[in-house]
Amino acid sequence: MKGEAVAGYTGLVPFFYGVISRVRCRRRGFRKLSSAEQPSVVNRRFRIAALAIIMSGKLKNKALKSRVRFGDFSAIVLPKRLQFSKQPQKLRFMEAQKTFSCASGAGENGSPVTTITETGRIGEVKRVTKETNVYVKLNLDGSGSADSSTSIPFLDHMLDQLASHGLFDVHVRATGDIHIDDHHTNEDVALAIGTSLLQALGDRKGINRFGDFSAPLDEALIHVSLDLSGRPHLSYDLQIPTERVGTYDTQLVEHFFQSIVNTSGMTLHIRQLAGKNSHHIIEATFKAFARALRQATEYDPRRRSSVPSSKGVLSRS
Numbered sequence: 001m002k003g004e005a006v007a008g009y010t011g012l013v014p015f016f017y018g019v020i021s022r023v024r025c026r027r028r029g030f031r032k033l034s035s036a037e038q039p040s041v042v043n044r045r046f047r048i049a050a051l052a053i054i055m056s057g058k059l060k061n062k063a064l065k066s067r068v069r070f071g072d073f074s075a076i077v078l079p080k081r082l083q084f085s086k087q088p089q090k091l092r093f094m095e096a097q098k099t100f101s102c103a104s105g106a107g108e109n110g111s112p113v114t115t116i117t118e119t120g121r122i123g124e125v126k127r128v129t130k131e132t133n134v135y136v137k138l139n140l141d142g143s144g145s146a147d148s149s150t151s152i153p154f155l156d157h158m159l160d161q162l163a164s165h166g167l168f169d170v171h172v173r174a175t176g177d178i179h180i181d182d183h184h185t186n187e188d189v190a191l192a193i194g195t196s197l198l199q200a201l202g203d204r205k206g207i208n209r210f211g212d213f214s215a216p217l218d219e220a221l222i223h224v225s226l227d228l229s230g231r232p233h234l235s236y237d238l239q240i241p242t243e244r245v246g247t248y249d250t251q252l253v254e255h256f257f258q259s260i261v262n263t264s265g266m267t268l269h270i271r272q273l274a275g276k277n278s279h280h281i282i283e284a285t286f287k288a289f290a291r292a293l294r295q296a297t298e299y300d301p302r303r304r305s306s307v308p309s310s311k312g313v314l315s316r317s
């Protein structure tokens with residue numbers, strides 16, 4: 001393969017040399033180029049012609065491209081402004097263009113919110129207040145990639161459940177006033193996740209809208225039912241037997257879901273069907289929530305691209 005590519009390339013040299021020499025002669029009134037001026041003129045023209053062919057994509061063979069790129073141009077004498085670096089270089093293929101739009105406004109609690117959206121179902125939110133600094137990137141069409149660091153270890157563990165069981169890509173960075181307690185950081189992470197979900201959903205065309213899942217974790221069994229209706233509502237009846245799991249205050253679980261509900265515009269019901277262990281109850285809740293949300297955000301193949309509402313609109317207003 002390598003040998004063939006080199007042979008294919010070197011075969012082009014005499015061809016170009018001949019063509020370019022003749023054109024040059026005619027333009028100069030059929031004067032034959034002197035042997036002194038031939039190398040620089042012909043080499044420059046050859047390089048430009050070869051480059052044009054490569055750029056226009058006529059040389060599809062990648063191996064051939066790599067031969068040209070790495071070996072052969074460096075041997076050609078060029079004017080300084082056209083010279084390539086002698087170092088081997090890799091071709092950089094342009095990535096598909098992403099479009100960004102930014103919006104700023106007052107968020108929950110009157111705090112500043114910056115939202116960045118890009119083509120696709122991705123929500124990206126930066127939220128900075130005197131209490132916390134939160135960054136969230138959520139991809140609803142992800143692969144379960146989890147990368148969260150919120151300064152609250154148990155919350156990181158729960159966000160990993162959201163990613164892996166929802167098959168979302170969840171990337172969260174947060175710092176906050178945890179020297180007071182975890183309350184503000186827990187709340188603001190949830191608000192930012194809710195906002196990123198709202199952004200990622202867009203006009204909600206073609207989605208299932210409803211999601212329902214019961215997740216067992218050993219003795220615990222938690223049922224989550226949700227509707228991406230645009231209307232914020234939380235019903236929550238977890239009976240978590242201990243005040244803390246690790247250092248995490250178990251009261252913050254309800255507050256976390258209330259905050260997501262408020263910014264995303266979701267109707268969410270969480271029911272505890274069984275459970276005795278606090279860690280199990282909370283983790284089963286996040287797993288059930290992840291699976292229900294995955295179901296609700298996925299596309300309904302029969303709906304095509306219509307909005308799943310008899311009103312024709314799903315919004316927060």
Ligand SMILES: [Mn+2]
Nearest residue numbers: 157279280283
């Ligand atoms: Mn666990």
